[in-house]
Amino acid sequence: xxxxxxxxxxxxxxxxxxxxxxxxxxxxxxxxxxxxxxxxxxxxxxxxxxxxxxxxxxxxxxxxxxxxxxxxxxxxxxxxxxxxxxxxxxxxxxxxxxxxxxxxxxxxxxxxxxxxxxxxxxxxxxxxxxxxxxxxxxxxxxxxxxxxxxxxxxxxxxxxxxxxxxxxxxxxxxxxxxxxxxxxxxxxxxxxxxxxxxxxxxxxxxxxxxxxxxxxxxxxxxxxxxxxxxxxxxxxxxxxxxxxxxxxxxxxxxxxxxxxxxxxxxxxxx
Numbered sequence: 437x438x439x440x441x442x443x444x445x446x447x448x449x450x451x452x453x454x455x456x457x458x459x460x461x462x463x464x465x466x467x468x469x470x471x472x473x474x475x476x477x478x479x480x481x482x483x484x485x486x487x488x489x490x491x492x493x494x495x496x497x498x499x500x501x502x503x504x505x506x507x508x509x510x511x512x513x514x515x516x517x518x519x520x521x522x523x524x525x526x527x528x529x530x531x532x533x534x535x536x537x538x539x540x541x542x543x544x545x546x547x548x549x550x551x552x553x554x555x556x557x558x559x560x561x562x563x564x565x566x567x568x569x570x571x572x573x574x575x576x577x578x579x580x581x582x583x584x585x586x587x588x589x590x591x592x593x594x595x596x597x598x599x600x601x602x603x604x605x606x607x608x609x610x611x612x613x614x615x616x617x618x619x620x621x622x623x624x625x626x627x628x629x630x631x632x633x634x635x636x637x638x639x640x641x642x643x644x645x646x647x648x649x650x651x652x653x654x655x656x657x658x659x660x661x662x663x664x665x666x667x668x669x670x671x672x673x674x675x676x677x678x679x680x681x682x683x684x685x686x687x688x689x690x691x692x693x694x695x696x697x698x699x700x701x702x703x704x705x706x
């Protein structure tokens with residue numbers, strides 16, 4: 437069984453020390469996929485300094501040179517990989533960035549090209565800002581050939597572009613619901629990649645305030661029993677001492693299993 441870790445919202449506003457605080461004792465044994473915002477715009481979030489909450493100017497990642505150097509070092513040491521986390525993480529009156537922005541294909545191309553140049557890496561994963569994707573947003577991601585590493589993915593055919601594999605994937609998820617005794621209203625993270633014509637999707641288990649190590653162990657055991665893989669997703673700025681304790685307890689539990697390998701998130705799609 438393979439386990440990956442995903443962390444969201446690294447941007448111009450991130451101090452290297454904030455990432456080191458959470459992952460300094462993790463990424464030597466388990467690489468972390470950092471979902472990076474290339475041209476962040478300030479908005480109200482604890483991970484962004486309050487003086488930037490109402491700012492509308494784009495803040496390119498390379499204006500924070502200590503962070504860029506830190507990330508390049510992590511990549512070179514294979515302690516971290518990079519996913520594209522939107523372009524600006526901008527919220528719109530009628531939705532989040534990859535639900536409502538007018539130029540989604542251009543945003544992906546611009547953000548991906550920029551991050552690959554600044555950080556000297558290849559990007560193959562997309563993490564939707566706020567885990568929100570419209571049908572148009574998903575089409576733009578698929579057109580770019582990026583795989584989706586998401587949470588709260590919708591499997592309803594009406595919510596996604598139609599292609600020949602859509603129905604087969606919907607039936608696979610439906611069989612999984614039945615096999616695990618879930619109804620449509622029960623939360624679900626499918627523990628296998630769903631492959632479409634130009635991209636694939638893999639769901640993550642959220643580590644947020646209120647998550648317990650016991651709940652994560654139960655979800656892990658279910659995925660392991662079915663022969664699947666597991667991705668843990670969180671936000672560095674949300675991890676306080678209590679949530680860090682939950683993370684450590686779960687990772688120690690997973691590491692104790694002889695059949696578990698910690699891998700870069702990209703490997704979940706191979």
